[in-house]
Amino acid sequence: MWKSNITNYYKVYKFTDKFTNDVLMWACENRGISSVEEIEKTTMSDELAVFAKNKKYTRFRKEMINVSKCEEIIKAHYLFNLYKNKYINIIQGSTKIRCTLDKETLEKLKHTFEYYYKELLDNPLFWKIYNPYEEYKTKQEVREQLSKNRVCPYCDQTYITSTKKTNMDHYLPISQFPFLGLHWRNLIVSCSMCNGILLKNSQWYLPILHPYFDDIERIIFFSFDKERSEIAIINKNKVKKITRCKQRAKNLLKLFELNEIYSGSWCEVDNEHNLLDTKIENAYHRYKGKLNKDNIYNLVEESINIRRNELKEKAGKMSFAKLKYDYSNDYRQNLDSEMLNWFIMEQNEK
Numbered sequence: 001m002w003k004s005n006i007t008n009y010y011k012v013y014k015f016t017d018k019f020t021n022d023v024l025m026w027a028c029e030n031r032g033i034s035s036v037e038e039i040e041k042t043t044m045s046d047e048l049a050v051f052a053k054n055k056k057y058t059r060f061r062k063e064m065i066n067v068s069k070c071e072e073i074i075k076a077h078y079l080f081n082l083y084k085n086k087y088i089n090i091i092q093g094s095t096k097i098r099c100t101l102d103k104e105t106l107e108k109l110k111h112t113f114e115y116y117y118k119e120l121l122d123n124p125l126f127w128k129i130y131n132p133y134e135e136y137k138t139k140q141e142v143r144e145q146l147s148k149n150r151v152c153p154y155c156d157q158t159y160i161t162s163t164k165k166t167n168m169d170h171y172l173p174i175s176q177f178p179f180l181g182l183h184w185r186n187l188i189v190s191c192s193m194c195n196g197i198l199l200k201n202s203q204w205y206l207p208i209l210h211p212y213f214d215d216i217e218r219i220i221f222f223s224f225d226k227e228r229s230e231i232a233i234i235n236k237n238k239v240k241k242i243t244r245c246k247q248r249a250k251n252l253l254k255l256f257e258l259n260e261i262y263s264g265s266w267c268e269v270d271n272e273h274n275l276l277d278t279k280i281e282n283a284y285h286r287y288k289g290k291l292n293k294d295n296i297y298n299l300v301e302e303s304i305n306i307r308r309n310e311l312k313e314k315a316g317k318m319s320f321a322k323l324k325y326d327y328s329n330d331y332r333q334n335l336d337s338e339m340l341n342w343f344i345m346e347q348n349e350k
């Protein structure tokens, strides 16, 4: 729910685009290959040849045959380049492309790219060949680095520090967009629950907000119904430049079922309310006897601001930070007049 600060670590898999392109291009030029002997006779990039022409890599070679047999491989290669170059535009809905690969091609490519993702990405030789100037990192290491002291970027509830609760997966699902199986923009570390949603029924919506590229915190907001102790999430864009904002926010809420997963979180609102009350009371007692009416308002305002800054600093690192941040705003707008009157009355008695 907060934009991720994309450091170089997020781009660690940038090098894989060349590999994907190598494989797909080779398959376009060598359709219908049916044996490893045939593979060895074909031309390909030097990097690809390290694996494809080595008998040791049986599975790798098998997958090459699989890819070369895809009916719509030329289209798949075209779509890969298009999505790689226009990923953000597609996510934003400013470029509309329907992924129309036939079922069989999708199945075949999914099979191959799942293997690349699960096994090849963790292969030290693969790194050495395709990314020779960077230090080798396992997927687990990448995942741990990206999730260090962090909360899931989708739900803002679950800490993703523990590897058991962490997953790195494809934002646009591999079943429908297999050619993005290794593309860095499409790989996001999230909690297992949100990842489960991404995997379930291969659901996806476009256009949609993306945690690497959108200030989600300035687009979706929590609203609070105190009578019913109910939380709702609304979208009101505060960032004009974000295209198709309403639809994208709606799709994000729908995909991750955010309204549902927040429906049982009223106790977090109560806790935040009590915490703000306590902070104000403490501040009041510190200056008690030295305040007039205006001072009291300023003191209250300042206490809330301190808390808001605290929450902002913890954005993406503290569970429910966005909910609490929005609540502090609601709290300020609906200041408990009873409490203020009591403070003022007590001051006057002095």
Ligand SMILES: [Zn+2]
Residues within 6 Å of the ligand: 152, 153, 154, 155, 156, 157, 158, 190, 191, 192, 193, 194, 195
């Ligand atoms: Zn999550």
